[in-house]
Amino acid sequence: MNARMPYIGILVVGALMCLLPLVLSTYYLHIAILVLIWAFLACAWNILGGYAGQHSLGNGLYMGIGAYTVAYLTNRFDLTPWLGLLVAIVLSAAAAAFIGWIVFRYALKGAYFALVTIALAEAAVYVVSNIPALGGAGGIQLEYRGNSLAYMQFAGKNGYFFMGVIMLVFILLLTQWYRGKRFFYQLIAVRENEDAAEALGVDTVKAKIKANVMSGVLCAVGGVFYVQYFLYVGPRSVFGEIVSVQILIYAIVGGLGTTWGPVVGAVLLVPLSEIARAQLGNSFQGAHLLLYGAVMVLTMLFMPFGIVGAFQRLRQRWQHRSATPLVDSQGGEAS
Amino acid sequence: MDLNFSGAVISQAIASGIMLGGLFALISIGLTLIWGVMKIINFAQGEFLMVGLYLAYFLVAWGHIDPYITILVTVPFMFFFGIGIFRVTISPILKDPVMNQIMLTLGVSLILQNLALVIFSADVMSVRTRYSTWNFDIGPVVISVPQLIALFGSVICTVAVWYYLKTTDSGRAIRASAQNPTAATLMGIDVPRTYLLAFGLGSATLGLAGSLMIPFYYTSPTVGLFLGLIMFIVVVLGGMGNLMGCFVGGLVIGLAETVGAAVFPGSLARVFTFAIFIIFLLFRPQGILSRRQT
Numbered sequence: 001m002n003a004r005m006p007y008i009g010i011l012v013v014g015a016l017m018c019l020l021p022l023v024l025s026t027y028y029l030h031i032a033i034l035v036l037i038w039a040f041l042a043c044a045w046n047i048l049g050g051y052a053g054q055h056s057l058g059n060g061l062y063m064g065i066g067a068y069t070v071a072y073l074t075n076r077f078d079l080t081p082w083l084g085l086l087v088a089i090v091l092s093a094a095a096a097a098f099i100g101w102i103v104f105r106y107a108l109k110g111a112y113f114a115l116v117t118i119a120l121a122e123a124a125v126y127v128v129s130n131i132p133a134l135g136g137a138g139g140i141q142l143e144y145r146g147n148s149l150a151y152m153q154f155a156g157k158n159g160y161f162f163m164g165v166i167m168l169v170f171i172l173l174l175t176q177w178y179r180g181k182r183f184f185y186q187l188i189a190v191r192e193n194e195d196a197a198e199a200l201g202v203d204t205v206k207a208k209i210k211a212n213v214m215s216g217v218l219c220a221v222g223g224v225f226y227v228q229y230f231l232y233v234g235p236r237s238v239f240g241e242i243v244s245v246q247i248l249i250y251a252i253v254g255g256l257g258t259t260w261g262p263v264v265g266a267v268l269l270v271p272l273s274e275i276a277r278a279q280l281g282n283s284f285q286g287a288h289l290l291l292y293g294a295v296m297v298l299t300m301l302f303m304p305f306g307i308v309g310a311f312q313r314l315r316q317r318w319q320h321r322s323a324t325p326l327v328d329s330q331g332g333e334a335s
Numbered sequence: 336m337d338l339n340f341s342g343a344v345i346s347q348a349i350a351s352g353i354m355l356g357g358l359f360a361l362i363s364i365g366l367t368l369i370w371g372v373m374k375i376i377n378f379a380q381g382e383f384l385m386v387g388l389y390l391a392y393f394l395v396a397w398g399h400i401d402p403y404i405t406i407l408v409t410v411p412f413m414f415f416f417g418i419g420i421f422r423v424t425i426s427p428i429l430k431d432p433v434m435n436q437i438m439l440t441l442g443v444s445l446i447l448q449n450l451a452l453v454i455f456s457a458d459v460m461s462v463r464t465r466y467s468t469w470n471f472d473i474g475p476v477v478i479s480v481p482q483l484i485a486l487f488g489s490v491i492c493t494v495a496v497w498y499y500l501k502t503t504d505s506g507r508a509i510r511a512s513a514q515n516p517t518a519a520t521l522m523g524i525d526v527p528r529t530y531l532l533a534f535g536l537g538s539a540t541l542g543l544a545g546s547l548m549i550p551f552y553y554t555s556p557t558v559g560l561f562l563g564l565i566m567f568i569v570v571v572l573g574g575m576g577n578l579m580g581c582f583v584g585g586l587v588i589g590l591a592e593t594v595g596a597a598v599f600p601g602s603l604a605r606v607f608t609f610a611i612f613i614i615f616l617l618f619r620p621q622g623i624l625s626r627r628q629t
Contacts (some may be wrong), residue, residue: 055434057441106617110433111376116616117565122564130603241560245441252438286452286556293445297424300439304431332451 003216006176006259014169021158029157035270037226042250042262043171044218049248050210051184051258053191054109058117059219059247061124064238066091066220067227068128071110076133081152083226088220096216100209115246124239131208139234142227152228160229170211171218173255175259186212190255195250219247242289249292253299254308264307266282343475348597349590350476356589357486359553360546360582362562363569364492365537371576372500372513373533375425376437379444381563383420383538385451387413387545388554389460395549396462402550403484409542417538418531429530444559449558451556461553481550488547489582492540509533513576568612574622583623587611 020032028168043065049055069091070084103116131139147155154160178184186207189197198204227233237243254265280287303310377383387409394405424443428435482599500506511519512529520526525589528570573580591611595604615622 023611055437100618107621109400110615111437112616112620114434114437116613117610118564119568119609119616123606123613126602126605126609130600189600245445248438284453285457286449289445290449290453293442293447293449296442296445297439300431300435300442301424301427304428304435 003180004256006203007173010169010172010176010259013174017165017168021161028100028326029161031271031274032058033157033160033164033229034274035266036161036168037222037229038246038250038270039266040164040225041219041222041247042254042266043168043175044222046215046251046256046258046262047175047178047187047218047249048208048211048215050186050251050261051191052187054208055114055213055248055259056117056212056215056244057248058119058240058244059113059215060241060243061117061121062092062096062219062233063226063243063247064121064124064128064233065095065216065225066223067233067238068134068140068223069220071142071227071233072134074138074142080150080172082150082222085152085224087183088224089217092216092220092311093213096213097209099216100212104205104208104212107139113169118241121239121244122241125235128235128239135234137235139237140305142231144231148188150203160225163225165222172259179259183210190203191257201333246292249296251306253266253295253306255308255310255312258306258308258312261308268307323334337560342508343598345594346474347476350473350478351482352590352593353401354479354482354486355593356547356584356586357489357582358482358544359565359589361485361489361492361547361570362541362584363566363573363585364489364496364578365540366566367570367573367576367578367581368496368540369461369534369537370570370596371574372509373530374433374513375429375530375534376433376440377425377534377537378437378440378563379420379447380541380566381559381561382444382447382451382587383417383554383559384541384544384562384566385415385554385559386416386447387541387543388549388552388558389545390542391545392460392462393548395464396460401464402464402481402546403480405549406543406546409546411542413542413545414535416538417425418535420538421531421534426531427526429527437548444563448556448559455556456516457556459553459555462488462549464550466550477598481547485547485551488543489585492543493578496536496587500578505532561601565608568608571612571620572615574624577622577624580622580624587623607618 003284021029024032041059044058045056066085066088069088070081073079073084073087097122101267103113107182128134134140145151145153147153147159153162162319169193186197186202186204189200189202190204190207194204225231228236250265250269252261252265253269254263255261269292276288276291297308362384365383366377367485369380370376390409390412391402391405394400395402396409400408420443424439425436428439464481466481466484470477471480472478500510508519508524508529509532511522511524512526512533514528519529564586569584571580572587573582576586588608588611591608592604595607598604600608
């Protein structure tokens, strides 16, 4: 296997995705854009949650920082979202570094870490709801400007779709590249056995803070895309618990700590939930979240490593089995 | 920001806070038992309470049963409901990493919450009972009788669970299984059965809470979202598995909510509840009353 193969695979899939607007109707293109947004956010969550094993239940916080920063700057100062994006990156990095520093310095992990992240995102709901400049509980509505690259807006769906594809390809390439780097090995070491990682000289606190910043900044970027697409952001639509839970469901169902897992999860679940919402939304409100809950429970019961994880395990077992006679005949030295 | 510091408002807020605190303590007993004693983190605990509230609501509104008599139905129902959920979902992955259990119970909470949404719609339901408007005055302070009853219920439930864990054989078995499952097994304790019992018990307290709350509270599919978070806050404040701490934690958060709401405008007061929670998680994760474990 060539080391370049995974990268080529990502680019090929990206290129194939670009053909989708030719065959999809506007409605299905809308669903495809939602898939791209959620897949991107789930990939961002996966860096901290999947590779470093720190399950954040409040990544909506960073998504919200991104969305609110851009919405506020565009509305108040007429600043182009492209510059707003930079501000959002700086702000979310600062927030993620600060929160990461406090939380990991005090060695909060597992359930405690999850609880702190929920509390932070919930607190953000109430803080933002009480800031009139941010639109209070009503949120911020962005002005529709038609086709305007300067304002990161497109008249049709195609522009957003291609932007989403570029973002997803970017985050997949980034994750794939980092997989071979020392940093991600440190994260995996933290996940598997933090004490052992510490004993081997890994600065676990620093590694986790770095992962938090990376994950947070990318979530903020996802939030910027979200607000540009929907032209609206409200406290519950980004900081709400359901948002953070949705992000992690895609990653967990797809496969934690794998490059493609979050994408597979989003590709399977987002269209399903959108169709459930469209078909049953009137009579059965909440049907799509019911579905998510069931998928989550079934995944944990029967496939705790997710779809991609289960596939990888199967492949490993198969490779191991085909290698067994070789080991037998040479009497050892299995790798 | 207009801050409000009138004496009458503050004293009313303190009285209401104590009663709300009792309520918070009552709903948190189950979690401190399940999480603290059994080390199982149930993120669906808030939704269990929602089930208890709906059950109490329908018994009172449709069955015209006195809310305090419904305890006879809600408590056993929630006991077996908890056991059923435990058997089907949590028990098979008891040996899996803690995070998997959390994600699983999170899934259970999504299912329950949205099942309620599908069945009962998003309407907020409340029922007027003859107790609902009962209240009496102490000087400028108005005390609501059903809330006072809930406070008493909370005290009684706390003492009862404590007494049960302390003195009875099955209570000792629960504590022994929590401390050292292997040793408990060797002493002839059926550990899986004990887990089941503790989980059922933790769920049953929410049946009691549902019955005691329904005369003055409401129910809706999302009622467990906020109250579930409150449970975690109270349990962390009190120290996991510490029943007295749970009661004190409930009072602290109850007071923070009502006094905060009296002083600060809008919903900003709630931020302080979360601030207290985060500060405790960081600096005193063992809770108010517990000593630091070595």
